[in-house]
Amino acid sequence: MFSKIFKSFFYSWLATLFSTSLILCICFGNSHPVAIVNAQTPDAYKLVNQGIESYKKGDFHAAIKPWEAALDSYQKNNDFRNIAIINENLARTYQQLGNKSLTLSYWEKVKDYYHSQKNLQKVGRILTEIAQIYSNSGQTKKAISLLCGVNTLTCQTGSALQIAQEQQDKSGEIAALGSLGEAHRLQGNYDLSIKYLETVSNSQNQTDNFAILNSLANAYASRAQLWNLRAKSAQNHNSSKENEFVQRSKDDYITAINSLQKSIGVAAKENNQIAELRSHINLIKLAYRTIDINIFNPKQIETNIQQALALIEQLPDSINKVYAEIELANLPSINDEFTASINQCYQQTRLPEVQVKQLFNQAIKTAQKLQDARSTSYALGELGHLYECQKAYKSAWELTNQAIWFADQNLQAKDSLYLWEWQAGRILAAQKQFNQALSFYERAYKTLEELRSDILTTNRDFQFDFRDVVEPVYRQLAQLQLELATSNNQDSVRRNQQLNSALTTINSLRQAEIQNYFGNDCILAALNNNSLHQVIEKDTAVISSIIFKDKIGILLSLPNQQEYLHWVENKNQEMLRQEIFQFRNSLLAQQTINYSTKDAENIYDAIISPIEKYLTEQRIKTLVFIQDGFLRDVPMAALYDKKESRYLTEKYAVATTSSLQLTDLKPLSSQVNRALVLALSQESKIDNKVFPELAYFPIEYTAIKKIFPESKKLENEEFAIHNLKKEIQEKTYPIIHIATHAQFGIIPEDTFLVIGNNEKLTIDKLETILRQAGNISNAVELLTLTACETATGDDRATLGLAGVALQAGTKSALASLWPVDDDSTANLIAEFYDKLRNAGMSKAQALQAAQLKLINAKQIPEINDKYDHPYYWSAFILIGNWL
Structure with a gap:
C-alpha cells in the first residue's frame, strides 16, 4: 500500500509559495502595490500609477522602470515616506520575479525607514515579509529566527511575533503565526507547524481564511507522508505500531482533504479565483496521492480538474496561471505510478494529448509575455519532456535547449537548470550520441x-x-x-x-x-580533500559498488593508481538482492551444524572473484568497501571463498565507509586509556516493542575495564541524557562504547538508541550532545555500538547505519548489523580493544583479529565451539576511519 502514497509532486513547492504569500496578503491587505500618499510631485505621481497598472496586469518588468524613475525624483526631494512606499513596491515586484537579493535589499530599506519613524507595527510586519523570503528560498532557520527566535515557548524581543503581540496588531500576529507554521512545515516539524496554523485558524475571524486552510492542508498532508514512512519502518522491524501509523496517516490525509474542500468553498464565496484554482490543484494532487487508501472519490478528481481548467480560462495572465497550466498538463492517468514527472514517462496522461500540448503552449506564451525566465524555462522543459517520452527527439531537443537558455538567464533558477541539462543528456543518450550526452x-x-x-x-x-x-x-x-x-x-x-x-x-x-x-548539512564538511589514491595505503584497496537497473558496477581502486571495473551482469538486481536476503537470514538462523556457505560463495564469486588476481598481485591486506543500496546489507567479512575454504576476513581486514572524502584518516593514538561505557542491560519497552535484557554486558564491561582502566560506566537508570552531557563535558573520552539496543529505520526519527527509563536517544540528539561539548567531540575517535538492529532489505536503514559515525561526529564506528546477545560479543570486543590498544594494529586489523579468534573457536578451549558460526562474528562492521 506504500507505493503511491510516498510519492510527492516535484512542483509541490509552488503551492507552498502560493499559500505563504496569501497569508500575508489576506492579513495585511497588500496583494497589490501601494499608492503614494500625496501628489506634490505630479510627474512622479504619474510614474507610480503607471507602475501600479503594469503590476496589476502581471507585467512586473514593465512596473520597475517607472517606479525607479519616481524613486529618483523622491530621493532628490528627500521625500522619505514616498521613498519607503516605492521601495516596498519594488520589493514586492522583485519577489514576484524571484530575485531574492534585490527583494531583501528593498525590504531592508523599508524596515530601516519605519525603524527611524518608531513605527514598530510596520517593522514587525516587514520582518514577517522578510522571513517569508528566507522561508521560500529554503533558509527556514533564518525565517524562524526573524519570526520568533529559537525559543518556541516565548518569542524573543524584536521578533515579528513578539512585536505584533506587544503592539496588539492582530493581523500582524496572525501573519507571523501562519508564516511560522509554514517555516516549521518546511523544516519537517509538522506537529509544531500544525499547532501554529491551528492557533491561527481557531482565532477570531480566521476560521474561513482560505490561505490558512491551504497551509493546514499542506502540513497535514506532509505529516501523513511521514506517518507512512514510519509505518513502513515499523513493518520492516515487525513493530506493533505499524497499524497505528497507517491509521494516523489516513486521518491526516482526511483532515487535509477536508481543509482543501473548505478552502475551495471560501475562495469561491469571496470570488478569489486564484485561491480557488490553487486549492483545486492541491486537492487533485492529494487525491492522486491517496488513491491506494480509498479516502477520495475518484470521480471527484475529474470534477476538480474540469473546475480548475474553467478557472484558468477566466484568469488574467499571471505566474500562478502558468504553473497551474503546467501542473494540470502533467497529470497522469489515474492508474499510473505517480512520481515526479520529469524523470518518468507516463503510459497515458490524464488529459487528451491535444489538450496537454495546448496547456503547455499556453503556459509558454504567457510566461514569455510576462518576461519571466523561470516559468518560461519550466513550461518549455516540460513540453520537451513530453516529446522525449514520445521519442520525438528533434522537437524534444529544441524545446529542452530553449529551457536551458531561459533557466541560465536567472541566477535563481539553478534548480530548474540541472533538470533540463539532465534531460538533454537523456535525449542524446537515447539517440546513442554518448559523448555529447x-x-x-x-x-x-x-x-x-x-x-x-x-x-x-x-x-x-x-x-x-x-x-x-x-x-x-x-x-x-x-x-x-x-x-x-x-x-x-x-x-x-x-x-x-x-x-x-x-x-x-x-x-x-x-x-x-x-x-x-x-x-543535515553540518555532517558533510569534507575532512579529506585528497584524491582516492593519496589516502589509501600501499596494502589497502577500495572497492566501490553502484547499482544500475540491469547490472551492477564493481570498481576496484589499487594503491598503484590503477582502477579495474567489473560488471555483475549475469544476475539482475532482484536475483542478487534475494541472494543477499537469503544470506542474511541464514546467518541469523544460527544453525551451527547445518549452516551452508552456498549464498556466501555466490556473492563472493559475483563481487570478489573477478578482481581477486589484482588484490593478490598488489599484496593487499585491507579491503575498504563503499557500498550501494542493498549491498550495504552484506556482512562482507562472511563471504566465502570455496576454492580456499576461507572467509573473506581470513584473507583481508575489512572495513566500510560512506565516502573517503568524509573520512578522517588519522590513526588511533596508542595513549588511549579511557572509554565511556553506556549500557542498558535490563529489559526495556519502546513503542510497545520489548527490547530484551543484555545479560552478558557485565562480562563485556569487565573486559573493557581491564584494557582501559580509567573507563567510566553509566548503566540502566544512570544512562540518561543529562548524565551523558555532564560526563563528556567534564572529561575527554576517545572511545564511547554503547551496549544497548539501537534501531536503524527508514527515517532518522526511527533511528535511535534505547536508554534508561524506557527512553530514546536519537543519533541526531547524540550528535548534538557531542558537538555541544565544544571541541571534545573532535576527540571521540571511536563509537562502538554492540547491539544494533537494521531491517533486512531496508536500504535506507542500512544507509543510516553507514552514516552513524558521520552523524555522531566521530571518526569511526564499530557497529553490529544485528544484536548478538551472547558472551561471544564480550570475547570479540575484548580481543578488538586489546589488539587496538596493545598490539599497534589498525582498527580494521583489530576487528579482523577478533573475528579470527571466534572463527578458530574450536581450537581455543576457553571459547564456545559454536562461536565459529558467522552469526556471532560477522555482524560487526567497522565504519569510517579504518586506521
Whole structure:
C-alpha cells in the first residue's frame, strides 16, 4: 500500500509559495502595490500609477522602470515616506520575479525607514515579509529566527511575533503565526507547524481564511507522508505500531482533504479565483496521492480538474496561471505510478494529448509575455519532456535547449537548470550520441553539486522526491562514464580519466544520500580533500559498488593508481538482492551444524572473484568497501571463498565507509586509556516493542575495564541524557562504547538508541550532545555500538547505519548489523580493544583479529565451539576511519 502514497509532486513547492504569500496578503491587505500618499510631485505621481497598472496586469518588468524613475525624483526631494512606499513596491515586484537579493535589499530599506519613524507595527510586519523570503528560498532557520527566535515557548524581543503581540496588531500576529507554521512545515516539524496554523485558524475571524486552510492542508498532508514512512519502518522491524501509523496517516490525509474542500468553498464565496484554482490543484494532487487508501472519490478528481481548467480560462495572465497550466498538463492517468514527472514517462496522461500540448503552449506564451525566465524555462522543459517520452527527439531537443537558455538567464533558477541539462543528456543518450550526452550529464552534475545542500536540507518534503529527481542524475552519469571507459575505442589514458570521474560521481552520490537521509548539512564538511589514491595505503584497496537497473558496477581502486571495473551482469538486481536476503537470514538462523556457505560463495564469486588476481598481485591486506543500496546489507567479512575454504576476513581486514572524502584518516593514538561505557542491560519497552535484557554486558564491561582502566560506566537508570552531557563535558573520552539496543529505520526519527527509563536517544540528539561539548567531540575517535538492529532489505536503514559515525561526529564506528546477545560479543570486543590498544594494529586489523579468534573457536578451549558460526562474528562492521 506504500507505493503511491510516498510519492510527492516535484512542483509541490509552488503551492507552498502560493499559500505563504496569501497569508500575508489576506492579513495585511497588500496583494497589490501601494499608492503614494500625496501628489506634490505630479510627474512622479504619474510614474507610480503607471507602475501600479503594469503590476496589476502581471507585467512586473514593465512596473520597475517607472517606479525607479519616481524613486529618483523622491530621493532628490528627500521625500522619505514616498521613498519607503516605492521601495516596498519594488520589493514586492522583485519577489514576484524571484530575485531574492534585490527583494531583501528593498525590504531592508523599508524596515530601516519605519525603524527611524518608531513605527514598530510596520517593522514587525516587514520582518514577517522578510522571513517569508528566507522561508521560500529554503533558509527556514533564518525565517524562524526573524519570526520568533529559537525559543518556541516565548518569542524573543524584536521578533515579528513578539512585536505584533506587544503592539496588539492582530493581523500582524496572525501573519507571523501562519508564516511560522509554514517555516516549521518546511523544516519537517509538522506537529509544531500544525499547532501554529491551528492557533491561527481557531482565532477570531480566521476560521474561513482560505490561505490558512491551504497551509493546514499542506502540513497535514506532509505529516501523513511521514506517518507512512514510519509505518513502513515499523513493518520492516515487525513493530506493533505499524497499524497505528497507517491509521494516523489516513486521518491526516482526511483532515487535509477536508481543509482543501473548505478552502475551495471560501475562495469561491469571496470570488478569489486564484485561491480557488490553487486549492483545486492541491486537492487533485492529494487525491492522486491517496488513491491506494480509498479516502477520495475518484470521480471527484475529474470534477476538480474540469473546475480548475474553467478557472484558468477566466484568469488574467499571471505566474500562478502558468504553473497551474503546467501542473494540470502533467497529470497522469489515474492508474499510473505517480512520481515526479520529469524523470518518468507516463503510459497515458490524464488529459487528451491535444489538450496537454495546448496547456503547455499556453503556459509558454504567457510566461514569455510576462518576461519571466523561470516559468518560461519550466513550461518549455516540460513540453520537451513530453516529446522525449514520445521519442520525438528533434522537437524534444529544441524545446529542452530553449529551457536551458531561459533557466541560465536567472541566477535563481539553478534548480530548474540541472533538470533540463539532465534531460538533454537523456535525449542524446537515447539517440546513442554518448559523448555529447556525457557533456550535458556533466553540466547537470556540476549544477546539482552547487545547489545540492540547499535542496536536500532545507525542505523536508523534497526529501521524499530524492530518488526521483536527484539520485538518477548521479546514477545515469556514473553508468555513462563507466560504459564509455570500457568501450573499445578508449585509450588507457581516457579510460582512467573516465573511471576516476565515475569514482567522483559515485562519491558525490554517497554524500547526497547521507545528506538526504539525515537532512543535515553540518555532517558533510569534507575532512579529506585528497584524491582516492593519496589516502589509501600501499596494502589497502577500495572497492566501490553502484547499482544500475540491469547490472551492477564493481570498481576496484589499487594503491598503484590503477582502477579495474567489473560488471555483475549475469544476475539482475532482484536475483542478487534475494541472494543477499537469503544470506542474511541464514546467518541469523544460527544453525551451527547445518549452516551452508552456498549464498556466501555466490556473492563472493559475483563481487570478489573477478578482481581477486589484482588484490593478490598488489599484496593487499585491507579491503575498504563503499557500498550501494542493498549491498550495504552484506556482512562482507562472511563471504566465502570455496576454492580456499576461507572467509573473506581470513584473507583481508575489512572495513566500510560512506565516502573517503568524509573520512578522517588519522590513526588511533596508542595513549588511549579511557572509554565511556553506556549500557542498558535490563529489559526495556519502546513503542510497545520489548527490547530484551543484555545479560552478558557485565562480562563485556569487565573486559573493557581491564584494557582501559580509567573507563567510566553509566548503566540502566544512570544512562540518561543529562548524565551523558555532564560526563563528556567534564572529561575527554576517545572511545564511547554503547551496549544497548539501537534501531536503524527508514527515517532518522526511527533511528535511535534505547536508554534508561524506557527512553530514546536519537543519533541526531547524540550528535548534538557531542558537538555541544565544544571541541571534545573532535576527540571521540571511536563509537562502538554492540547491539544494533537494521531491517533486512531496508536500504535506507542500512544507509543510516553507514552514516552513524558521520552523524555522531566521530571518526569511526564499530557497529553490529544485528544484536548478538551472547558472551561471544564480550570475547570479540575484548580481543578488538586489546589488539587496538596493545598490539599497534589498525582498527580494521583489530576487528579482523577478533573475528579470527571466534572463527578458530574450536581450537581455543576457553571459547564456545559454536562461536565459529558467522552469526556471532560477522555482524560487526567497522565504519569510517579504518586506521
